[in-house]
Amino acid sequence: MPAKIVVTDITKSFSTAKGPLNVISAINFTVDDGEFVAIVGPSGCGKTTLLNIIAGFVRPDRGQVVVDGTAICGPSPKRIVISQQGSVFPWLTVRQNLMFGLNGHHPDKMALADRYVSMVGLKGFEKGYPHELSGGMLKRVELARALVVKPEILYMDEPLSALDALTSLQMRIELRRILSEDRHTCVLITHDVDEAIHLADRILVLSARPAAIQAAFEVPFPHPRNLLSPEAVALKVAILREFGL
Amino acid sequence: MGKVRQVLPSLVMAALLVAVWWALVVETRSVIFPTPAQVVMAMADLVRQGTLWDHIGASLFRVGAGFLLAVAIGVPLGLWMGWVKGAFTTLNPLVQILRPISPIAWIPLAILWFGVGDLSPIFLIFLSSVFPTIVQTADGVHTIDRKYIQAADNFGVTRAKLFLQVVIPAVLPQIIVGMRVSLGVAWLVVVAAEMIALRSGLGYLIIDSRNAGNRYDLVVAGMVIIGITGLLLDSVMRRLERLKLVGWRYAR
Structure with a gap:
């Protein structure tokens, strides 16, 4: 089965007063149909820019995003974005x-x-x-x-980070319940490692700016997940180690 | 009960002011400046003759016509200037040049073009109202949060739907603020315009009362009526701000 989303060699820099600021450098990854991929990275590493490019709101300097075999050239109702501020x-x-x-x-x-x-x-x-x-x-x-x-694809940019911890946890459980009824391909951008482990099938770790994919982890645990299980804790430790923590 | 408590301080203040006015007139034994009682009598006279309502009606008609014309032209123009960058860069300098010219300065031209009928003051009212409406509306479009436009883009809605369900509702609170400002200026201007050109209206009442025998009781009566009518107009506009359609803007 071909991948649902193929991201090839995405690069983006912004011009600033101090010269060009390289935000994203050569990112490649694929997302399978129905897969839930979380992209985790430190604050300010260009996560939102990456999502805006994948969703078609921002054009990359180089590289392309292919969905269902066709390169995208703008946003589409088949790919809906849910953002942190809410709209x-x-x-x-x-x-x-x-x-x-x-x-x-x-x-x-x-x-x-x-x-x-x-x-x-x-x-x-x-x-x-x-x-x-x-x-x-x-x-x-x-x-x-x-x-x-x-929508065939749901793009989520820190969708729960404006909520308090308890509400955020409730929403994660709710989201999992809905996805079990109504399958969608999901890409979640977050800085919350717990959230990523709770929700995703696969986790990509971004480096600090310019963002590049530094590591990838499979999350093989069945739902509903227990974040306190030894395996989940070990995974969290491994991911945090990627951030130097 | 709460409402009474809210209004009470301003009523006390007004009563104090009237008392000071009365005391000063009596103390200085002024023969020309009227006491509050004389002003009230003058108003009663106007009511008895039936001319008061004619003057108020004439002024309100001119304000209403000029103001509605300004809204009908200013809101669409403001939306266009706010949305289309080229329209803004072309028209905004013109608007900013015309805006600071007081409508009073247009009076000679208004008389030249429209004579001394109702058209002149309507034109002046229009001029005074249309620029704040345009500026406020265009600014409203510029300050729409990008995230709403982006969301509408994401759902792939038509341009018509984008305008009717996103742009216009988002700007509506600003438009209403613009309308309130415009109506205030319009009321200010109609009185000034009537002082010069016409045979009816509150401005005419004031100037005519002074010219025809120094009736300062009627002059002050006219001023009080202008003030009270202005207050009523403003409270009507404030009511618009409480519409459910714009309630979201003022919640929280």
Whole structure:
């Protein structure tokens, strides 16, 4: 089976007052269909730039991103990004936010939206406005809005790092539950090693700037995972060692 | 009860001011400057003759017409300038040059072009309102958080949907602030414009009362009515800010 996403030789630098700043240097990796890959790296190493390139929002200086055998040339509703700041529209209700992405022909957009609202556990909040919801609930809306358009790929850029530890853990469990019902190919960018071990099938470790892939780890543990198992702890130690910790 | 408590301090302040005014007029034995009682009597006279409502109505009509025209032209133009970079670089210098010219300075040209009917003050109101509306709207488009535009891009929505469901709702709170500022300026200008050119309106009432026999009681009555009407106009605009459509902006 050919890989779903093939990233070849991605390089990116930005021009600054002090000359060009090399952010990403020659990154190569592939993601299989239905696979969940986490990319872990220190803060400010260019993770977000990497995701913006893979999602098609930013053009790389060199290299290309191929999805299903075709090089991408921009964003697409088949590949939805969920970002740290969140982009749920505050002027639309929860239901309107979910219906926003439903462009094509759907027999009953409202019913479809409401089904996904209840799937993320927000039944009863369809007519609520985002400012009436908590941070964790907003993440659920964002996730539901992404899933309702049935994307083939979900790109997540530190999706849970603005949440408190407990809510973040709840959302991880929730995300795993949803992915077990509705299979998607996922790429998660994070600085949280626990989060990566909890969710991913494979973990890529990025070096400090300019970002390059420094190491890769398989995560062979079955779900639901216990992060306190000796194997998980050993994996975490091995990953942290890559950061020099 | 809470509402009364909120309004009470300003009522006390107004009462104090009236008391000081009254005391000063009595103390200085002024023959020309009216006491508050004389002003109230003058207002009652105007009401009895039925001319008060005509003056207020004439002023409000001119403000309404000029202001709505300014919104109808300024909002689309501001959206366009905010969205299309070329439109902004072309038109913004022109807007910034015309904006600081007081509408009062346009009065001679307005009379030349439109005569002394209703059109002149409507034109002046339009001029005073359209620039704040354009500037505020264009600025609103410029300050839309990129993440919303990016999300809309990601879902591959049409341009029409992007405008109707993202750009316009995102800018609406700014547009309403712009409208509030514009209406305030418009009310300021209509009175000034009427002082020079016309036969009705609150500005005309003030100038005519002074010219026709130094009726300073009517002059002050006119000023008080202008102030109160301005307050009412502003509170109508504030009500717009509480619409559900823009409630998200003011929550938290």
